[in-house]
Amino acid sequence: MMTCKEATDQVTDYLDGRVPHGKRIGIWLHLMMCVRCRSYVNQMRQVVELIGDLSKQPLTTAPPDVRDALMAEFRRRKNAPADGPGHVEDGEDAEDAEDER
Numbered sequence: 167m168m169t170c171k172e173a174t175d176q177v178t179d180y181l182d183g184r185v186p187h188g189k190r191i192g193i194w195l196h197l198m199m200c201v202r203c204r205s206y207v208n209q210m211r212q213v214v215e216l217i218g219d220l221s222k223q224p225l226t227t228a229p230p231d232v233r234d235a236l237m238a239e240f241r242r243r244k245n246a247p248a249d250g251p252g253h254v255e256d257g258e259d260a261e262d263a264e265d266e267r
């Protein structure tokens with residue numbers, strides 16, 4: 167039986183599919199038996215998916231926390247006006263303004 171350390175040490179490889187088949191079963195078995203490692207893997211998987219999403223998808227699909235932090239940083243650097251073209255933060259006001267135009 168694999169120890170918790172052995173299992174968690176290989177979790178990132180396991181999630182990336184880089185673990186040989188025989189070892190995969192060992193890790194999987196350990197995860198079936200061990201709640202602590204299972205929750206650890208779930209957390210790791212979420213992080214891996216999050217990083218994957220961030221690198222291949224537009225900023226708008228990031229979780230709100232991450233997006234807000236990134237947008238705040240982005241605005242501070244660029245110092246762009248909030249009502250620039252394509253900005254949809256004030257969505258309801260923009261719809262009203264469109265009728266007046």
Ligand SMILES: [Zn+2]
Pocket residue numbers: 169170171173196200202203
């Ligand atoms: Zn464990």
